[in-house]
Amino acid sequence: MSLVKLSGIRKSFGSVEVLKGVDMTVREGEVVAMIGRSGSGKSTLLRSVNGLERIDAGVIEVDGECVDPGQIDLRALRLKVGMVFQQFNLFPHLSAGENVMLALKVVKRMGKADTRAAAEQALARVGLGHKFDAYPSQLSGGQQQRVAIARSLAMQPKVLLCDEITSALDPELVNEVLSVVRKLAEEGMTLILVTHEMRFAREVCDQLVFMHGGRIIEQGPPVALFDRPSTPELAQFVGMVEAR
Amino acid sequence: MAYRFDFTSLWDYAPVLVHGVATTVGLTVAGTVLGVGIGIAGAAARNSASRPLRLAVGAYVELIRNTPFLVQLFFIFFGLPSLGIRMPEWAAAVLAMVVNLGAYSTEIIRAGIDATPKGQVEAGASLGMTGPQIFRYIILGPAMGKIWPALSSQIVIVMLGSSVCSQIAAEELSFAANFIQSRNFRPFEVYFAATALYLALAVLTRWILARLGDRLFLKGAARA
Numbered sequence A: 001m002s003l004v005k006l007s008g009i010r011k012s013f014g015s016v017e018v019l020k021g022v023d024m025t026v027r028e029g030e031v032v033a034m035i036g037r038s039g040s041g042k043s044t045l046l047r048s049v050n051g052l053e054r055i056d057a058g059v060i061e062v063d064g065e066c067v068d069p070g071q072i073d074l075r076a077l078r079l080k081v082g083m084v085f086q087q088f089n090l091f092p093h094l095s096a097g098e099n100v101m102l103a104l105k106v107v108k109r110m111g112k113a114d115t116r117a118a119a120e121q122a123l124a125r126v127g128l129g130h131k132f133d134a135y136p137s138q139l140s141g142g143q144q145q146r147v148a149i150a151r152s153l154a155m156q157p158k159v160l161l162c163d164e165i166t167s168a169l170d171p172e173l174v175n176e177v178l179s180v181v182r183k184l185a186e187e188g189m190t191l192i193l194v195t196h197e198m199r200f201a202r203e204v205c206d207q208l209v210f211m212h213g214g215r216i217i218e219q220g221p222p223v224a225l226f227d228r229p230s231t232p233e234l235a236q237f238v239g240m241v242e243a244r
Numbered sequence B: 001m002a003y004r005f006d007f008t009s010l011w012d013y014a015p016v017l018v019h020g021v022a023t024t025v026g027l028t029v030a031g032t033v034l035g036v037g038i039g040i041a042g043a044a045a046r047n048s049a050s051r052p053l054r055l056a057v058g059a060y061v062e063l064i065r066n067t068p069f070l071v072q073l074f075f076i077f078f079g080l081p082s083l084g085i086r087m088p089e090w091a092a093a094v095l096a097m098v099v100n101l102g103a104y105s106t107e108i109i110r111a112g113i114d115a116t117p118k119g120q121v122e123a124g125a126s127l128g129m130t131g132p133q134i135f136r137y138i139i140l141g142p143a144m145g146k147i148w149p150a151l152s153s154q155i156v157i158v159m160l161g162s163s164v165c166s167q168i169a170a171e172e173l174s175f176a177a178n179f180i181q182s183r184n185f186r187p188f189e190v191y192f193a194a195t196a197l198y199l200a201l202a203v204l205t206r207w208i209l210a211r212l213g214d215r216l217f218l219k220g221a222a223r224a
């Protein structure tokens, strides 16, 4: 059974078409890595799945929740889809624990004790149970990103989207975030990741999706795609990334 | 003949001065609480999806910012009764201060809101929060923290500007000073005292607002 199903997704900014008909299916528990050159539309696609961008055509289906361009209220979709951003986007005036608790309180309307317990549990899951009262400014980039992951997880989304979540981190902080993602994958979380960490993608992902010019032009198991790219675009992209 | 200062002549009128100070403080507190409340609502409205609402608030802000406070006050106290809307001096004074500070603080608070990183709003949206929830829990606090010094200055300006309300016989500090000097014929001493009292009130107001700002907004971001 597919958990996420995208059909014919189109999106333009002004006169520039950024997504030119994207189809994609993600099964429950699957980990999908999305790769492609900068500007190929990866972020726009992810943001559409979360309802942060309004699509011009096509249908997004997540766990039975259908969204088409006519849909006004995208909150039902957002409750099924968590998102972690490149820039963490923590709320600076709230402690780590409060960052996690806010939406539990005002969106899920959970009681005080339950909210606290759920936040503690979510922070423990990313290895930051001891940082409940720390403010974002007192945390390293890696820790901030892990709080952001905990904040999304606490809402119990069906699928978690991660858009280059290690790109803003100093190299020595990348691994602590990747190992959290790896653990989530092992626990059976459905993940769609935009990443430049090719080794990680190869090791952790079930499916690799290569975007080029607003379309998915190759997809399949990572090993097959990396070792035998069938389009010159992917061959060039793989060569470029591995040369780094 | 040299002028002989005589501050003792003020002593008999101390209760009048105290009443004046108390009225000025009362007008300022009421004007500030309600005015900043309007400012927050106005800033939210200027941020809203409704174009008519944005335009209406924009018109209000421009109208108030481009006309003198004295005329606003006269309009409320002398103009509105023609429409059957009558109120006592103090109420007209409070209303004028609220309307005035409301417009300025709408602009000031909006600047703080505009400085909110878009990513934080998107993070809130991605967690399923509604627009009003995002405004209240994510945008407002840090925005107020950023503009608090500017807002504090505006509050002091409004406090000092309340002296204009003596023109409609609201019994605040300037009214008290005018009254006393018309009785004791000691304008230097009276206005010297009034000046010192305004200065003290302004310094005190700034100090209280700074403490209040620290308590309310000195979290997270400011500890960086």
Ligand SMILES: Nc1ncnc2c1ncn2[C@@H]1O[C@H](COP(=O)(O)OP(=O)(O)O)[C@@H](O)[C@H]1O
Pocket: A013, A018, A036, A037, A038, A039, A040, A041, A042, A043, A044, A045
């Ligand atoms: N809000 C926007 N307004 C206008 N153009 C945008 C906007 N967001 C993205 N784009 C454009 O859409 C294209 C795809 O961007 P993006 O989805 O961010 O690509 P990627 O994440 O693969 O680098 C780029 O050309 C980018 O400039």
Ligand SMILES: [Mg+2]
Pocket: A042, A043, A044, A164
């Ligand atoms: Mg991107």
